[in-house]
Amino acid sequence: MEEQGKHRILMVSDFFYPNFGGVENHIYYLSRCLIKLGHKVVVMTHAYGNRSGVRYMTGGLKVYYVPWKPFLMQNTLPTFYGTLPIVRTILIRERISLVHGHQAFSTLCHEALMHARTMGYKVVFTDHSLYGFADVGSVHMNKVLQFTLADVSQAICVSHTSKENTVLRSGLPPERVFVIPNAVDTAVFKPAPERLSNHExxxxxxxxxxxxxxxxxxxxxxxxxxxxxxxxxxxxxxxxxxxxxxxxxxxxxxxxxxxxxxxxxxxxxxxxxxxxxxxxxxxxxxxxxxxxxxxxxxxxxxxxxxxxxxxxxxxxxxxxxxxxxxxxxxxxxxxxxxxxxxxxxxxxxxxxxxxxxSWHDVAKRTEIVYDRALKCSNQNLVERLPRYLSCGAWAGKLFCLVMIINFLFWRLLQLWQPDRDIEVVPNINLTNLQNGDETWDSPADES
CATH class of the missing domain: 3.40.50.2000 (Glycogen Phosphorylase B;)
Structure with a gap:
């Protein structure tokens, strides 16, 4: 049986190791700290070069490098429905309870959150960037964000300025947006042992x-x-x-x-x-x-x-x-x-x-957001569609059509490959493993 209060989280973004940047560091350090708190964390990103398939990183962090190649600025090509089969398989195999997407211009993030909501999972989104309102690119990106956040459980921003920007762009109620800043690994980033001279x-x-x-x-x-x-x-x-x-x-x-x-x-x-x-x-x-x-x-x-x-x-x-x-x-x-x-x-x-x-503090605060997200009520497709209709006269109808087709595609996949036919992977209890004891949670232990 899963430990009370512990979550099984799928982190999703186009931006992850071996690429380096603020989003990549955030996902990596947050995942490691959540694992230390007893949660299960799995990362899903696209393939980088020959880095494809399942890899394990320091601390037992499991990463799915799905066989999708980036086409622009490390983003995968938008497919709407092409990622549904693999996202569904990972969610079932890893017995995920919550999906956490990162970065507004990550195509994989938007598609994974859409599929997760279609399947009834709770989702959390973290916005790491600011966008304008005037240029064509920003207008397009803001409409995509509005579509994704129309049915998101909770959202996180890395600063108060970012929260204001996200609320204005997406129309999300401010009470559903939390501010949790980034952090730094002070054990790695230390000053020089001796103070530098000020001559140069x-x-x-x-x-x-x-x-x-x-x-x-x-x-x-x-x-x-x-x-x-x-x-x-x-x-x-x-x-x-x-x-x-x-x-x-x-x-x-x-x-x-x-x-x-x-x-x-x-x-x-x-x-x-x-x-x-x-x-x-x-x-x-x-x-x-x-x-x-x-x-x-x-x-x-x-x-x-x-x-x-x-x-x-x-x-x-x-x-x-x-x-x-x-x-x-x-x-x-x-x-x-x-x-x-x-x-x-x-x-x-x-x-x-x-x-x-402290990344540990960031993980503790994110844990609170997860708890609130999982307490949100479960709604079927018909109850969720009005949220998409409110996104605009034409865009709202288009978003509803996208979600209805996604729902039908998901049902077709269930007929073609029922959930019971997807093998569930065993779970390593990392807390006990660090103490020298290997314990495996078998699917039969799950209630």
């Missing part, structure tokens, strides 16, 4: 070199900072389409000896890059919550960042210098940060971060 100031940038991350802003800021402060050197880690512009800037201003371009930095080596610097520079133009800022602060770096999205909520005022996303304002903020450096104690900053942010 090193500013570190670790980011994807794309427009949204403010790479064009860096092109204008770096030469001016180097002109004003002869003792400043930049280390830039990351790759992307805007890398060419940064390299051209370095050549144009003859800054080869003052701007180091590292290229893509594996996440395992991020800490070793951060501890070589004094200041961390974040130039994002939009950000719901920046985990990179937490990692830098945990390593004892003073942060300079654009004042966008949920960034002002991340750190206390004495640990970050904020600026408008404008080159002149950014240069002034960097100058202010350089003058503040003598007051910064990296070890003290690391100690504060250990108290402010």
């Amino acid at each position: 100031i090193i500013i570190v940038v670790i980011s994807r070199l794309v427009y949204r991350k403010g790479a064009d802003l860096l092109v204008e800021v770096i030469p001016e900072v180097c002109r004003i402060h002869p003792n400043v050197r930049f280390i830039i880690g990351g790759d992307g389409p805007k890398r060419v512009r940064l390299e051209e800037m370095r050549e144009k201003h003859s800054l080869q000896d003052r701007v180091d371009m590292l290229g893509a930095v594996p996440h395992a080596k991020v800490q070793s890059v951060l501890i070589t610097g004094h200041i961390f520079l974040n130039s994002s133009l939009t950000e719901a919550f920046c985990i990179a800022i937490l990692e830098a602060a945990s390593c004892g770096l003073l942060t300079v960042s654009t004042r966008v999205g949920g960034v002002p909520e991340v750190l206390p005022d004495d640990m970050i210098v904020l600026a408008a996303p404008d080159p002149s304002d950014m240069v002034q903020a960097i100058t202010k940060a350089i003058h503040l450096l003598p007051q910064i104690d990296p070890q003290a900053m690391h100690g504060r971060m250990k108290k402010l942010y």
